[in-house]
Amino acid sequence: MKQLWAPWRLEYVQHADDGDECVFCRAAGLLEDEPELVVRRGDRAFVLLNKFPYSSGHLMVAPYRHGSSFDDLEEAEAAEVHRLAVEAIDALRAVFSPEGFNVGWNLGRVAGAGIVDHGHLHVVPRWGGDTNFMPVLGDVKVIPEHLLETRVKLSAAWSSR
Numbered sequence: 001m002k003q004l005w006a007p008w009r010l011e012y013v014q015h016a017d018d019g020d021e022c023v024f025c026r027a028a029g030l031l032e033d034e035p036e037l038v039v040r041r042g043d044r045a046f047v048l049l050n051k052f053p054y055s056s057g058h059l060m061v062a063p064y065r066h067g068s069s070f071d072d073l074e075e076a077e078a079a080e081v082h083r084l085a086v087e088a089i090d091a092l093r094a095v096f097s098p099e100g101f102n103v104g105w106n107l108g109r110v111a112g113a114g115i116v117d118h119g120h121l122h123v124v125p126r127w128g129g130d131t132n133f134m135p136v137l138g139d140v141k142v143i144p145e146h147l148l149e150t151r152v153k154l155s156a157a158w159s160s161r
């Protein structure tokens with residue numbers, strides 16, 4: 001089997017437990033896109049890659065407002081989250097040609113939400129046989145190089161729409 005990429009050639013190490021700051025608020029507040037893998041910024045919401053993806057190109061769309069959730073979005077936030085999710089699907093199709101998508105919200109930890117205080121919509125591209133993808137080595141949390149490349153490709157796909 002031909003190896004298409006080398007995800008374990010790690011250039012980036014994320015210190016996930018540095019402080020208590022919300023990762024979405026931190027990413028939204030940074031001027032640089034690369035450190036938190038931001039792909040697209042809108043007026044009310046933005047798009048970033050999940051550092052612990054379920055599959056290649058696993059994106060999250062989050063309102064900027066901390067404490068927001070699916071069930072209390074303002075109209076303008078809901079509209080932009082929806083629009084960005086549609087654009088995310090377009091960009092992922094252009095870059096990865098996935099066979100399908102899971103799009104959804106996890107409300108509450110029991111439902112699988114890793115970050116419960118800042119709502120976010122998952123856009124997960126799917127392929128047959130993709131369920132074992134998980135770039136986490138022990139308790140060392142890392143950003144594999146391919147995530148950095150993925151961010152650049154998706155951002156470029158967005159800009160060329």
Ligand SMILES: [Zn+2]
Pocket residue numbers: 022023024025026065066067117118
């Ligand atoms: Zn937040």
